[in-house]
Amino acid sequence: MKPIAIAVMIAAATCLLTVNALAAEPIVLGWVGPLSPPGNFSGGQEMQWAVQLGVDEINKAGGLLGRPLKVVYEDTKGQPAEGSAAAVRLITRDKVAAIFGEFHSSVALAEADVAHKQGVPWVGTDVWADKLTALQYPEVFRLAPANSLVYVKVAAWMAEQGFKHVAIIAENTDFGQDGARVVSNILKEKHVDQKLVTIDLNQQDFTPALLRLMSEGAKPDIIQMVVAGQAQYQIVKQACQLGFAPNAKTKMLGSTGLLQKEVWEVDGDCAKHLLVVNIATPKSQWNNKAKAFAAAFQKKYNRAPTGVAMEAYDTLGVVAAAIRKAGSAERKDIIKGLSQISYVGVNGTYSFPATTDPAWAYHQFIDVPFHIIQYTASNQAPSDAPIVYPKKWATTDKLLPAN
Amino acid sequence: MTYFMLLTVNGLVIGLIYALMAAGLTLVFSVLKVVNFGHGSFYMLGGYAAYYAIGLLGVPPLVGVFIAMVALFLFGVAIEWLALQPMYTGKVERKDEYAIIVTFGLTILLTNLALVVFGPFSKSPPAFLQGTFIAGPLILPYDRLIAAAVAVVLLVALAWFLARTSLGQALDAVSQSRESAAVIGINPKRMYTVAFGLGSALAGGAGALIAPIFALSPNMGELPGVQAFIIIVLGGMGSVSGSIIGGILLGVVQGLGVGFLPDPNRALAYTQAFGALLLIFVLLVRPTGLFGRAHTRLE
Numbered sequence: 203m204k205p206i207a208i209a210v211m212i213a214a215a216t217c218l219l220t221v222n223a224l225a226a227e228p229i230v231l232g233w234v235g236p237l238s239p240p241g242n243f244s245g246g247q248e249m250q251w252a253v254q255l256g257v258d259e260i261n262k263a264g265g266l267l268g269r270p271l272k273v274v275y276e277d278t279k280g281q282p283a284e285g286s287a288a289a290v291r292l293i294t295r296d297k298v299a300a301i302f303g304e305f306h307s308s309v310a311l312a313e314a315d316v317a318h319k320q321g322v323p324w325v326g327t328d329v330w331a332d333k334l335t336a337l338q339y340p341e342v343f344r345l346a347p348a349n350s351l352v353y354v355k356v357a358a359w360m361a362e363q364g365f366k367h368v369a370i371i372a373e374n375t376d377f378g379q380d381g382a383r384v385v386s387n388i389l390k391e392k393h394v395d396q397k398l399v400t401i402d403l404n405q406q407d408f409t410p411a412l413l414r415l416m417s418e419g420a421k422p423d424i425i426q427m428v429v430a431g432q433a434q435y436q437i438v439k440q441a442c443q444l445g446f447a448p449n450a451k452t453k454m455l456g457s458t459g460l461l462q463k464e465v466w467e468v469d470g471d472c473a474k475h476l477l478v479v480n481i482a483t484p485k486s487q488w489n490n491k492a493k494a495f496a497a498a499f500q501k502k503y504n505r506a507p508t509g510v511a512m513e514a515y516d517t518l519g520v521v522a523a524a525i526r527k528a529g530s531a532e533r534k535d536i537i538k539g540l541s542q543i544s545y546v547g548v549n550g551t552y553s554f555p556a557t558t559d560p561a562w563a564y565h566q567f568i569d570v571p572f573h574i575i576q577y578t579a580s581n582q583a584p585s586d587a588p589i590v591y592p593k594k595w596a597t598t599d600k601l602l603p604a605n
Numbered sequence: 606m607t608y609f610m611l612l613t614v615n616g617l618v619i620g621l622i623y624a625l626m627a628a629g630l631t632l633v634f635s636v637l638k639v640v641n642f643g644h645g646s647f648y649m650l651g652g653y654a655a656y657y658a659i660g661l662l663g664v665p666p667l668v669g670v671f672i673a674m675v676a677l678f679l680f681g682v683a684i685e686w687l688a689l690q691p692m693y694t695g696k697v698e699r700k701d702e703y704a705i706i707v708t709f710g711l712t713i714l715l716t717n718l719a720l721v722v723f724g725p726f727s728k729s730p731p732a733f734l735q736g737t738f739i740a741g742p743l744i745l746p747y748d749r750l751i752a753a754a755v756a757v758v759l760l761v762a763l764a765w766f767l768a769r770t771s772l773g774q775a776l777d778a779v780s781q782s783r784e785s786a787a788v789i790g791i792n793p794k795r796m797y798t799v800a801f802g803l804g805s806a807l808a809g810g811a812g813a814l815i816a817p818i819f820a821l822s823p824n825m826g827e828l829p830g831v832q833a834f835i836i837i838v839l840g841g842m843g844s845v846s847g848s849i850i851g852g853i854l855l856g857v858v859q860g861l862g863v864g865f866l867p868d869p870n871r872a873l874a875y876t877q878a879f880g881a882l883l884l885i886f887v888l889l890v891r892p893t894g895l896f897g898r899a900h901t902r903l904e
Contacts, residue, residue, distance in 0.1 A: 239824030
């Protein structure tokens with residue numbers, strides 16, 4: 203064989219090897235969320251499980267753009283400083299193509315700042331503070347509802363139901379205070395009497411504050427908790443033990459943390475008649491993707507996924523869809539892809555319009571599905587509980603126990 | 606008046622649990638001259654120990670509390686033997702710093718280990734007794750009533766043990782002077798082990814008593830751990846009776862503070878601030894705390 207032919211063959215082989223190596227190089231994404239105290243680690247764990255389920259499915263189906271997908275998980279502990287440091291680590295050390303996840307709004311804001319400065323796409327899973335998208339960073343997208351998307355409707359529903367005195371118990375975070383502000387503004391417009399109680403999430407004994415609510419002024423006929431995670435369990439239990447709520451005279455309305463099955467272990471029958479906002483489509487409306495996800499989650503982790511898990515699974519799906527749409531895992535291409543996608547996930551069809559009025563609508567998934575359920579029997583699964591809102595999905599028009 | 610009484614009774618109940626935990630911390634400090642930053646984690650482990658004792662052995666909840674205390678006593682003994690004994694054998698030069706690092710590290714280790722072993726989701730043992738005690742205007746869940754009663758029994762038993770038994774007096778002797786105690790035949794190292802075990806058992810008992818009232822989570826000991834430090838300074842470092850009075854006082858002041866602060870919105874979020882204010886006030890009036898006495902360093 204002539205030397206020139208050998209050289210050509212070696213060069214060709216080298217090229218082939220390089221191309222294969224590049225093809226095998228994984229696309230790396232960064233996930234952020236609370237996996238240890240003082241963050242809401244139970245919510246974070248559900249999110250991480252859902253994401254890993256999605257990663258395994260994508261890789262089993264051949265990966266993204268012919269490359270395997272790898273997610274680096276960062277525990278942000280519910281602390282803004284940890285979130286900020288995690289985002290820097292993911293960007294500089296792991297060279298991630300995009301960052302997604304997070305449960306706490308205050309932490310998300312810190313991460314979004316870093317992502318914005320570095321030009322890295324950031325997609326939020328369960329972070330509600332209006333400010334996050336109101337900042338209108340081109341890199342920041344959100345699947346979770348803004349507080350103004352959900353709590354405006356929730357407050358209006360409370361007024362429609364005829365509640366005259368509302369107690370708002372809100373955590374002292376961006377999410378809690380922002381949510382309380384939204385609820386309060388609507389109730390004011392509707393001339394509904396209201397009291398606000400701010401709590402610290404480290405708190406365990408809420409009894410003095412509940413006693414105060416019971417004793418001062420008009421007794422509330424509903425308590426609206428703008429509190430994430432399991433701190434709500436204590437509020438429910440202690441209110442119930444005092445004979446305050448939930449009962450015929452005073453209803454209780456909480457958020458997604460109350461959808462975990464542990465609510466029955468901690469609160470027992472006190473959880474019966476709780477009203478809970480569920481950020482998901484009801485089971486009767488699930489598409490095939492949602493059914494498959496719920497079955498796979500149940501099989502792998504031996505528990506039903508909550509709306510938070512569905513959001514987490516969809517967040518990964520959205521980022522993957524943006525990469526496919528862009529045909530590239532370059533950060534700027536993913537941002538472009540996110541701005542253009544229309545992705546069918548388990549919880550809806552996602553798109554992120556660049557609307558700037560109202561400010562929080564920027565890169566915000568607008569058609570967030572949500573409904574309010576009421577537990578009516580002990581150990582009831584959220585999917586079996588009657589739906590009281592919205593009308594299009596409602597399975598009952600009566601709140602229990604009747605007044 | 607009813608409102609004031611309800612707040613006071615609730616504060617008293619919570620204060621008694623605080624006192625039980627703080628008494629254990631005081632005992633450890635008094636005898637070993639070590640501030641155990643891991644005390645909150647022992648409280649958490651006590652709660653889980655009771656939970657699993659009740660669930661796996663099928664014992665009644667109050668027996669679960671007893672089992673948790675025994676388990677935490679043994680755990681405390683093991684930790685003292687493994688982690689703290691190097692301080693007394695001349696292997697450690699900077700004993701105070703060593704104690705801080707070891708006990709602080711312990712709390713991080715145990716919290717994260719609990720997250721892995723017990724999982725991230727809340728757990729709760731069954732109630733001591735379902736229902737609520739109602740007498741006129743007084744409303745008190747039976748769980749709280751029973752926890753407070755058991756805490757009183759344990760605190761009285763502790764006071765009796767320290768004052769009336771030879772082992773209790775030996776602990777007191779070591780707390781006053783390790784060398785003098787050794788001269789009269791008391792083995793200080795053994796007393797260190799006993800004190801650390803007892804302190805851990807008291808923390809575990811407090812955690813087991815609170816478990817049905819609140820819920821179990823790996824970080825449940827963080828806030829009570831901080832409260833316990835406030836209480837032992839408030840009551841006077843090294844004074845068991847001071848920690849009991851301090852615990853009750855803290856619980857009542859926090860409850861009344863939340864109930865009567867003019868701004869109802871912020872009152873609950875300021876709970877810890879009421880404790881801090883109480884501490885500042887007491888230290889201004891009595892710099893050694895309510896029942897404080899002068900102390901020697903670890904000899």
